[in-house]
Amino acid sequence: MQAAPLLIGSWQNNTGDGWTDSSDVSITNAANMPVKYEFETGVVAGYAQSLGLHETGFGTVRLKINLTTLGGAVAAFTNGNKMQFTFSCPPDTGAGAGYMQLVQFQYNSPGSGFQQISSAWANSFSATGDTGNNSGGQPIFYFYASSPARSQVVTWDYSSVKSNIMSAGISYLQLTFVFQTGGGAPTNVLMNNVQLLGSSAVPDGTIIVDDFVPAGVSPANPANYDRYQSTNVYSSGQITNVYGNWFGSAFSSLSWDSATDLNNNPSSGSLKVDLNWNNGTQFVVWDQGSVNNFFALNINALQYTNFQCDVKFAPGSASDAGNFGQPIFGHLRFGDRTSSYGQDWFGAVDIAATNTGWVHVSIPLNAITDQNLTNINGLLFNIDKNFYNLNLTGTSTFWIDNIKFVGATTAVIIPPPILAIEKARPALRIFAGSTANIYDREGLATTDGNQSW
Numbered sequence: 504m505q506a507a508p509l510l511i512g513s514w515q516n517n518t519g520d521g522w523t524d525s526s527d528v529s530i531t532n533a534a535n536m537p538v539k540y541e542f543e544t545g546v547v548a549g550y551a552q553s554l555g556l557h558e559t560g561f562g563t564v565r566l567k568i569n570l571t572t573l574g575g576a577v578a579a580f581t582n583g584n585k586m587q588f589t590f591s592c593p594p595d596t597g598a599g600a601g602y603m604q605l606v607q608f609q610y611n612s613p614g615s616g617f618q619q620i621s622s623a624w625a626n627s628f629s630a631t632g633d634t635g636n637n638s639g640g641q642p643i644f645y646f647y648a649s650s651p652a653r654s655q656v657v658t659w660d661y662s663s664v665k666s667n668i669m670s671a672g673i674s675y676l677q678l679t680f681v682f683q684t685g686g687g688a689p690t691n692v693l694m695n696n697v698q699l700l701g702s703s704a705v706p707d708g709t710i711i712v713d714d715f716v717p718a719g720v721s722p723a724n725p726a727n728y729d730r731y732q733s734t735n736v737y738s739s740g741q742i743t744n745v746y747g748n749w750f751g752s753a754f755s756s757l758s759w760d761s762a763t764d765l766n767n768n769p770s771s772g773s774l775k776v777d778l779n780w781n782n783g784t785q786f787v788v789w790d791q792g793s794v795n796n797f798f799a800l801n802i803n804a805l806q807y808t809n810f811q812c813d814v815k816f817a818p819g820s821a822s823d824a825g826n827f828g829q830p831i832f833g834h835l836r837f838g839d840r841t842s843s844y845g846q847d848w849f850g851a852v853d854i855a856a857t858n859t860g861w862v863h864v865s866i867p868l869n870a871i872t873d874q875n876l877t878n879i880n881g882l883l884f885n886i887d888k889n890f891y892n893l894n895l896t897g898t899s900t901f902w903i904d905n906i907k908f909v910g911a912t913t914a915v916i917i918p919p920p921i922l923a924i925e926k927a928r929p930a931l932r933i934f935a936g937s938t939a940n941i942y943d944r945e946g947l948a949t950t951d952g953n954q955s956w
Contacts, residue, residue: 508716508768509579511568512588512697514554517542521572522554525565525679530554539564547591547654547693549738549761555691561606562681566694570676577673579699584662586678587700590630591654591693592644598687599648604641607681608659614670619681627664630657646688654693658700710802712790712882712906713745715759715772737772746774746790749840749883752783755898765813765861765904773815773904776884780821780895785887789840790906804876808910810837810850810866812903815859820899822856825891830856833886833895837866840881847875848885861904868908882906 512520519531519540530540543555556564570576580586592603608628609619620627624640632655636643642657661668668676682692715737735741737759748754760775776788790800804810814835822830831853838848850866870876884903888895 508587508698508700508771509575510696510698510768511570511573511576512554512694514542514695515550515552517552521568523567523569525567527567527569530566540566541691543691543693546593546652547589547695548652549736550589550695553591553693553695555693556682557690558603558682558684558692559690560685561683564682564692566680568678568697570678571673576699577676580676581669581673583700584660584665585700586659586661586697587656588697589654589656589695590642591695592646592652593689593691593693594652595646595648595650596689598646601646601684601686601688602636602643603646603684603688603692604643604682605657605680606683607679609677609679609681610661610664610668611677611679612668612671612673612675614672615664615668618664627660628657629660630655632656644688646686709910710807710908712800712802712908713774714905714907715764715774742774746788749787749789751786751885751887753778753780753886753888754783754786754788755779757788760902763815763902763904773902775900775902778821778886778899778901780888780897780899784889785885787846788884790882790884791840800879800881802879802908804868804870804879804908806910807868807908809908810864810868811909812837812864812906813861814852814854814864815861815902815904816854817900818859820856820901821895821897823888823893823895825893827853827891827893831891831893832856832899832901833888833893834890835901836883836885836887836890837864838883838885839875839879840883841875842878842880846883846885847873848883849873849876865909868910 512522514520519529522530524530524535524539528535530536539557541555541557542552544552546555547553554566556566558564570580590605607619607621609617611617624638626640628640628642630637630640630642633644633653634642634655636645637655642655644653680694684690684692735744738761740758742759743757746757748757755777757774757776759772761772763773763775764771765773776786778786816832820832822832824830827834832855834851834853836848836851838846838850841847849868850864852862852864852866854862868876886895886899
């Protein structure tokens with residue numbers, strides 16, 4: 504599985520997260536805040552709070568971090584090759600003209616010395632989101648009358664300069680953002696979610712169906728992902744383009760919950776499902792992949808040995824013992840929507856009503872005995888309270904995270920049986936007894952009576 508990103512700048516808790524100005528003075532220092540930097544709330548979709556830089560020209564306010572001052576940051580930088588951040592702007596403030604851009608990006612280490620990127624952005628920078636004004640990979644926003652707030656997720660791929668940066672050890676590793684505004688543009692540059700994307704690619708024997716990381720966080724090995732955040736922004740409510748209730752009136756709603764993640768990663772989240780058992784006996788949530796594409800996954804489980812995910816129920820969720828023997832939140836089943844629009848339930852988990860923490864689910868798969876698994880069209884999640892005769896009443900809430908298939912991608916080939924006629928060997932066969940007389944006897948002796956056995 505891909506290593507979790509290391510968040511080095513979130514600015515959600517009214518601290519500077521270790522970031523400084525170009526003179527290495529904390530951005531929260533009274534000399535800097537709120538004159539040069541300010542925490543702004545509700546200005547970027549998906550983030551409760553953002554860091555605003557009051558840039559009035561060319562690099563008058565610079566945002567800097569020394570990775571050696573943050574625990575684990577140097578290791579994350581060393582093991583990975585990408586850094587990512589969200590760069591946003593507010594709506595037009597009335598001037599109806601102007602621009603805002605990342606004009607330079609600087610890095611400095613003992614090996615590389617001071618270096619800055621101010622051209623040839625496409626060599627190492629890419630972005631997703633509102634990128635229509637970008638030029639050759641350089642992040643830019645242009646302003647016009649009534650232009651809206653916009654945002655883009657920018658990725659710096661430092662793989663081509665990594666060896667140079669690390670060539671003389673890393674007693675310091677400084678990264679600096681330099682912005683420019685002009686022509687009447689707003690002066691508050693907005694920053695969020697600076698993170699080092701971590702080390703390894705998804706192992707070849709794993710496919711991540713969904714880890715509920717927001718749009719723009721690119722996987723290290725896209726070939727091993729089958730997810731849809733690139734076109735469906737979960738933080739904007741578009742998770743319902745991917746997941747929905749197929750049938751069953753116990754279903755109330757589902758959403759992307761950025762506050763609940765297995766690893767407490769503030770840049771990730773999970774699928775939240777709300778139920779009301781007073782309205783029905785079951786639900787079937789369907790991962791259909793994308794709107795009107797009901798055969799989206801197309802996963803062949805011959806390549807995988809296990810289905811895995813993580814599940815958590817909220818305290819107070821409906822529970823009952825039925826004939827199971829102890830109270831549980833329900834018999835949570837996982838399955839495949841078959842090509843004939845049926846349900847193939849390949850496994851389930853019974854979570855005790857006393858357990859409201861994360862539970863790791865691992866279900867063995869055998870696509871030889873269950874041929875529906877040779878083409879998994881769409882994943883299903885279900886609780887039917889009639890299973891175990893459960894008397895579920897009231898409401899339930901649960902979360903699912905890190906949906907994946909695990910196993911070797913190289914198929915194990917079992918040699919076919921070989922049939923052949925064995926060559927006859929010279930031998931003596933004795934047929935003793937008969938059906939006519941059960942006292943029949945046969946004997947074997949040498950022709951020379953002087954010999955013995």
